[in-house]
Amino acid sequence: MRPIYAIPLLLAASATAASAQTPPDVADLVGARGAGGETQLEARGYSFVTNNMVRDTKWSFWWSERQRQCISVATTDGRYAAINVVPAANCRAAAPDAAARPYGGDGQRVSLVCIGAGSGLATQSTSGYRYNRKSRKFESEYGTTLGREGFSSDIEIEIDGNAGRVHPSGKLVSPLHSGGTDGWWPITDLVVTPDQISGSYRMNGLNKPRIDYNRRTRIIRIHASTDFTGRCEEQ
Known part of the structure; x- marks a missing residue:
């Protein structure tokens, strides 16, 4: 547990x-x-x-x-x-x-469980025909392009005072990632107010998603190479 x-x-x-x-x-x-x-x-x-x-x-x-x-x-x-x-x-x-107490202490316990959808970078295969002026024929042509792909996913956030961690899943986890422990990443630059929770986490050296959660609307947004918007239950 x-x-x-x-x-x-x-x-x-x-x-x-x-x-x-x-x-x-x-x-x-x-x-x-x-x-x-x-x-x-x-x-x-x-x-x-x-x-x-x-x-x-x-x-x-x-x-x-x-x-x-x-x-x-x-x-x-x-x-x-x-x-x-x-x-x-x-x-x-x-x-x-x-x-001296990094966890526990004052305040109520809160955990966020968020479900939503987003889009991320994805390679797409292409195929077609191109006219070859030298041979005067149409020749088949194949290639790849970089686009965006939609997905559904969920994310969990757990915070205690000045410390917090995030558990992304599915497409929110980059194929190349580091720094996580059992699927959890520490949240840095954590800011907590009556209206908002924000911070960021380091998925890898080039991908540092930003978390913005509105505690009144219960809407969360993750901004990075992969964008995500969801609705959370705060416990």
Whole structure:
């Protein structure tokens, strides 16, 4: 039985949620301008960890060593729209005790099973006749061309905090591949938000597929020499 990795689920930034989950020591910063808010967060003992963009909102993550607390800050139109407490695994890079736990820890376990279709490069045999001016006859001619071929396949993704892996199948696996273990490839450049999961994996030296999964529509897209679009069940 394969192990299931987990991913901490960040809380959506709604007005009600922000009010209920905003820590008291930074509640007054909601509505502040981003630059001034960063200065205040640092003055209050928070250390910047990372950030990413989701549509028009920038999500940044901050760790308080004194309070052993991780917070997410949503910035829209240059102002702090919401500040929420999130699982410590989101600040794993800044939390020494959390960093020592590569798997498990905070958050719920999530596994993606996706089914869809795509297209990939494929050679196609051609045949026909060509007129030979010297012999003044039509002669048979054979060759190969490079085109694209459609296929159906599935893919699994398992993630735990800052670590993740992907299990492609069928035509999603290149004839020449390396770096996988029992059909699983590690995900690099992993980014997880309430709306999106993205990253990439190295199938071989020239083929590094990009993963983009929309957690609201449950649509996944794999971009590489082989393109794939599918729908996922998130568990």
